[in-house]
Structures are given as C-alpha cells and as structure tokens.
Amino acid sequence: MQVQVVDYRADDAAQKFVESLRNTGFGVLTNHPIQQALVDKIYQDWYTFFTHEEKKDFAFDPEKQDGYFAPEISETAKGHTKKDIKEYYHVYPWGRIPEQLKTDILNYYTMASDLASELLDWVEQYSPPEVTKLYSESLSNMIMDTPNTLLRILHYPPLKGTEEPGAIRAAAHEDINLLTILPAANEPGLQVQAQDGEWLDVPADFGHLIVNIGDMLQEASQGYFPSTSHRVINPTGENATKSRISLPLFLHPRNEVVLSEKHTHASYLLERLKELGVK
Ligand SMILES: O=C(O)CCC(=O)C(=O)O
Numbered sequence: 001m002q003v004q005v006v007d008y009r010a011d012d013a014a015q016k017f018v019e020s021l022r023n024t025g026f027g028v029l030t031n032h033p034i035q036q037a038l039v040d041k042i043y044q045d046w047y048t049f050f051t052h053e054e055k056k057d058f059a060f061d062p063e064k065q066d067g068y069f070a071p072e073i074s075e076t077a078k079g080h081t082k083k084d085i086k087e088y089y090h091v092y093p094w095g096r097i098p099e100q101l102k103t104d105i106l107n108y109y110t111m112a113s114d115l116a117s118e119l120l121d122w123v124e125q126y127s128p129p130e131v132t133k134l135y136s137e138s139l140s141n142m143i144m145d146t147p148n149t150l151l152r153i154l155h156y157p158p159l160k161g162t163e164e165p166g167a168i169r170a171a172a173h174e175d176i177n178l179l180t181i182l183p184a185a186n187e188p189g190l191q192v193q194a195q196d197g198e199w200l201d202v203p204a205d206f207g208h209l210i211v212n213i214g215d216m217l218q219e220a221s222q223g224y225f226p227s228t229s230h231r232v233i234n235p236t237g238e239n240a241t242k243s244r245i246s247l248p249l250f251l252h253p254r255n256e257v258v259l260s261e262k263h264t265h266a267s268y269l270l271e272r273l274k275e276l277g278v279k
C-alpha cells in the first residue's frame with residue numbers, strides 16, 4: 001500500500017489519483033490550483049484568532065454546528081474514550097465567521113469546493129460501470145449548491161505535559177462525508193492505516209494537497225472506495241512546543257441526496273453526529 005503523489009497537470013493524473021484512492025483511501029496532488037500563499041495566510045491569521053479570547057464569542061451552535069469548538073467539548077473519535085487534543089472552528093458560508101477572517105476563508109472555501117467537484121468527476125470517470133450505476137446521481141451533482149460542505153480550521157495546541165495519558169491530537173477515525181481535501185498542515189503528524197494495521201505517514205510536504213475518501217462515498221460505492229482510518233499523532237522533542245494548524249474541507253451532499261438503499265445524506269449524518277457526541 002502506497003499513497004501516490006500525483007502531478008495534477010500530468011496526462012494520466014485522474015487515473016493515477018483514483019487508483020490511489022481505491023487502494024489506500026488517500027491520494028496526494030502536487031501542482032494543483034490552490035495557492036499556497038493563501039493557505040499560509042489563513043494558517044497565520046487563524047492561529048492568531050485561536051490565541052485570543054474573542055474565539056469564545058463564537059461558541060458553536062449545537063443545532064447548526066457552525067462556530068468555535070473548544071478543547072473541552074471537542075470530539076471523541078468513534079470507539080475511543082479520550083477527547084482529542086484540539087480545538088477547531090466550523091466555517092459554512094451561511095454561518096458565523098469573524099469579520100477580519102471572512103474574505104480569505106470564503107475565497108478558499110470556493111476554490112477548494114470547485115477543485116473538489118473536479119476531483120469527484122475524476123472519481124466518477126474511473127469508477128467501474130457496476131459501481132457507477134450505484135450512484136443515485138453524478139457525484140459532482142451531489143454537492144452542487146449544497147449548504148452542507150464544511151470547512152474546518154483546526155488548531156492542535158502545543159503539548160503541556162498535562163494531557164490525559166493516551167490522548168492524542170486526533171485519534172484514529174474515518175471521515176463521515178463524501179471526500180475530504182486538505183492542504184499539507186504546517187507541522188507533520190497525519191498518518192493512514194494500511195490493511196495490515198500498520199500506520200504510515202501521509203506524504204505532506206509543503207504544497208501537497210491531501211484527499212481522502214469518507215464514509216459517504218464508501219456507502220455510495222458499496223465499499224469499492226474505502227474510507228480508511230487516519231489519525232494525527234503527538235509531536236515529540238522540540239516539536240511538542242509547536243502548534244499545528246490544518247484545514248480540511250469535508251464535502252457533504254445536499255440533504256435529500258440518496259447515498260444508498262438505507263440512507264440519504266441527512267439520515268446518515270444524524271446517525272454519525274450522535275455517535276460523536278456533538279448532536
Ligand atoms: O489535521 C489533520 O491533518 C487531519 C484532521 C482530520 O483527519 C479530521 O479533522 O477529520
């Protein structure tokens with residue numbers, strides 16, 4: 001198992017990329033259209049936001065799920081008992097966003113959503129016919145004009161040494177949504193689990209864009225595309241004193257989109273959020 005690093009501009013990019021998603025649940029792109037300068041600016045500006053008390057004015061709305069999730073209430077991954085060591089902010093274009101951060105983050109949201117739509121077309125193009133026929137509509141159509149796609153800005157604070165034993169930055173989990181895209185974070189730590197159980201570092205050099213399959217695409221493809229377990233491990237040595245910022249965009253279909261015989265988007269999401277303890 002090897003997560004492939006694929007040049008977005010290569011002639012065989014779509015095929016190579018989808019092959020990697022199929023084999024590992026992950027694919028990594030270089031030379032993609034998202035500007036690194038914008039990503040860096042977002043990392044810096046949101047880091048500043050997380051260091052200020054103002055964040056508490058944006059405490060998340062349990063109904064709508066937009067806003068700031070403090071470390072005390074942040075997720076406990078499915079099947080785990082310890083909370084992740086992280087805080088985060090959920091951006092939706094219709095939701096609350098600190099005024100000074102609005103322009104860049106919405107700009108990023110649009111650019112990343114557009115790229116994601118193209119990547120869903122790649123996935124569809126290289127799905128075998130018996131899998132394509134399972135899709136209730138084209139994959140990129142499922143996210144067209146959706147209000148549900150979520151941009152999460154994550155801050156993993158420096159470790160203090162007082163963390164609960166066994167707690168890590170992000171415990172092993174699978175993503176709930178269709179597809180996730182995230183630029184390489186400013187610090188390492190992201191790992192994916194291979195079929196033999198081994199944990200492998202996801203290639204995350206400066207400028208890489210990481211893409212992974214979520215449970216909803218696994219559900220819609222009846223398992224052809226695997227939603228693989230991943231985690232963010234704790235830094236050691238000097239790196240323990242550093243914050244880590246990351247920026248996953250979770251692509252979610254419109255509420256009424258049919259994923260499978262059992263589930264629409266809305267019914268699936270509700271089930272999973274209850275398991276996470278945030279609903
Ligand atoms: O921070 C990262 O690199 C990954 C975060 C993640 O997997 C998640 O929030 O679902």
Ligand SMILES: [Fe+2]
Binds near residue numbers: 173174175230
């Ligand atoms: Fe994840």
